Amino acid sequence: MTVTRTLALLLALIAAAAFAPIGPARAQSEGPLRIEITEGVIEPMPFAIAPFIAADSSAEDYTGRITRVIANDLASTGLFREIGRDAHIGRVTSLDAPIQYADWRAINAQALIAGRASVSGGRITLGFRLFDVVSGQQMGQGLEFAGDVDDWRRMAHKIADEVYSRITGEEGYFDTRIVFVAETGPAENRTKRIAIMDQDGANLSYLTDGSALVFAPRFSPTGRRILFTSYDSGFPRIVLLDITTMRRQIIGEQEGTMTFAPRFSPDGDTVVYSLSVGGTTDLYSLDLTNGQRRQLTNAPSIATAPSFSPDGRRIVFESDRSGSSQLYIMPAGGGEAERISFGQGRYGTPVWSPRGDLIAFTKQHEGRFHIGVMRVDGSEERLLTASFLDEGPTWAPNGRVIMFTRQNAGGDPALYSVDISGRNLRRVPTETAASDPAWSPSLP
Amino acid sequence: MTHFTKLLIAVAALGLAACANPEQFGGGGADGAGATAGQGDAGDPTSPAYFNERVGDRVFFTVDSSSLSDEARATLRAQARWLNDNPDYRVIIEGHADERGTREYNVALGARRANAVAEFLNAQGIASGRIETVSYGKERPVEACAAQRCWDLNRRAVTVISVGAGV
Structure with missing residues (x-):
């Protein structure tokens, strides 16, 4: 359901975008990683965002900034707390390689975001995955976004929206x-x-x-x-x-x-x-x-x-x-x-x-x-x-x-x-x- | 502080807050362009400067009210006399509010204050065709401070003289 909605949303957004969901389909609500937005006081969920992988040298100009935009969006809600890069033990060098969950558990991250960017001909393609570190599984399926490089911030916000939505069950509001x-x-x-x-x-x-x-x-x-x-x-x-x-x-x-x-x-x-x-x-x-x-x-x-x-x-x-x-x-x-x-x-x-x-x-x-x-x-x-x-x-x-x-x-x-x-x-x-x-x- | 001192402060502030409309003289509401030039000499009883400084171009209101005090009525009667004596001028009544209210409500409240003045002047024999009203809500304080002293000065209606006898 989420995938269909997001697909429609993005197709409408980026005309002529080469956009396709990738990875195995998985029910969004599966797994224990969940923030219930209630009126009680909650402890922000600790998460780590692995520096996005640059698939080519042009993408290196963007990966750091994209990672920051996503992390800032999530932290700004007060529902998430980022575990900074300095504390990371694990690395994500390929979106297709298995995640070493123990490395991320060791720094108490409950969620892990990983991604990859490639730039070619004025267009940028962003892929991301969300992992539930505690249960050791991917959460929802991987998604890929493509668009004009100038829209990189919007695409980063879309990823943050997707992460927020998968974990809270509420619609994200970062691409606004x-x-x-x-x-x-x-x-x-x-x-x-x-x-x-x-x-x-x-x-x-x-x-x-x-x-x-x-x-x-x-x-x-x-x-x-x-x-x-x-x-x-x-x-x-x-x-x-x-x-x-x-x-x-x-x-x-x-x-x-x-x-x-x-x-x-x-x-x-x-x-x-x-x-x-x-x-x-x-x-x-x-x-x-x-x-x-x-x-x-x-x-x-x-x-x-x-x-x-x-x-x-x-x-x-x-x-x-x-x-x-x-x-x-x-x-x-x-x-x-x-x-x-x-x-x-x-x-x-x-x-x-x-x-x-x-x-x-x-x-x-x-x-x-x-x-x-x-x-x-x-x-x-x-x-x-x-x-x-x-x-x-x-x-x-x-x-x-x-x-x-x-x-x-x-x-x-x-x-x-x-x-x-x-x-x-x-x-x-x-x-x-x-x-x-x-x-x-x-x-x- | 006496009303007269307040008035002096208000008049002093007026010099800073001149009008966008070059045909208007004085007024606390309009944007920064234009100047106080053309108001004439306050010694000349037929000049807008005389109106602003000697007759008194403004009246003040209590919180959330558009009722005219006795003091306000006295000022407005003097304004009406001046306008009857100087039929070549029109007026725009600017209604203002202090900052202790929401933006939209204050625009409506300023409109109510401006209208109270317009109706009073009209009852004093000033043709309604010579009177326009505008509200600035809390957008154009004459004095900005987070204190009663400023709010008292800002809850006002200013009678701004402009050229033209009107319809």
Whole structure:
């Protein structure tokens, strides 16, 4: 099953790629090597990654870096701990030779990753195997990826995704991108640019030039388009940008109003957003296929930060209609909204988990800000973080990790990630101050 | 700190945060380009500089509120008088919030504050065609510090004078 899915994924990814699974088929769940991602405290699983074998001299330029990318991806989850190369006793010189498991057991590695790279004519071919050191067997079958050498990082992320998936049973999220706001200059006159980078901070590029204030970029379900709010016209307006063609258009614009906080529907055909007029902010939807606009809320208060359920049938949003900001869910076409947040404090920026089971949100209470999650019916609220200012959660596509903006008192904002268990809080590396991250879907 | 001192600080900060729109005078919200040039002399009661510095171009709000205080109403009545006396100018009301809220909510809150000012000016006889509103949420603080002192100054609506009598 996994193989079929991965095959389809990769064929879609690398057109004309010479790609074939190799090695004997083996059930993914076989063997004891397994991390159950639960809410209990877990000890990271120790793993070793044997330096990838360079099949030719050109491949030597890549093998070291590929090995590092894979190791960093896995270690960044907090679920795995790398046993460094210095400690290795064993060597893997051929993917076809038997593994000397005792050498890897001796350094307490539970999992071993081995791989091989070859480069020819601007293309790179990567093969890898995953071994369960404890039981002494290969875990899942070997896989081979091929593509343009420039895509070596993506292929390394695909391998890390595969390892993560085989061991945790969850979809990996390493071959993903983050769109965010890069911030420079003084806080009173900040320059903000929409920026995009790989999930690990590599391959940074800028999508706007900083001439206009921008905020809150959001990915389309395919990751090809983004929405954000721009003050290019002097007023907040919604920009739809195709990041493959850089074609840019203003949508939902209405004279005398302000439009902001856009988000795509799961099918990518509809945008839901806020429109302010006369001091009131309501939610609207715009059908991108026919330009039809529809008002979804109609209350003399604020309704903003809408987010669709993964099935596209409902929208969670924040509103202060009760007197303070709380979370509500309504049908995607509008209609009666049900309040789901009842704890103390103010709630905002709800985002529906890609798995559909949880809502992530920002909570403001007693002078602190938190990122939290609750079930869709508002039960089982858990706060994952606390700081001077945490806000704006976004989900990794597997619904296990949340990225958000953190600003410490008097400091610049930065991107952080945290597990939905509340563990593994990490700063995401960015060149500049950064805010408003949005995690891409799994890339095709 | 008295309101007057706050105002002086705010006005001083204003000089740094000038407008992108060259036809606008003052304003805390717009991007760095442009200048305060063209505002005229604050000694000239018909100049935008006079409006900004003597009449008072801004009012302040309490946390999460768009209610106009007595002080704010007094300032806005003075603004309305000036605008009635100087019909060649239009205004853009910029609504702002402090940093103690989420980004989207603060844009909506700033819109509510700007609208409260616009409605008050309108009730004072300023034609709605001369008034536009925009919200910057928490994007353009006049002062950045992690303290009440700054947040109090940032929860504001600024009346920015621009050329043109409007519709």
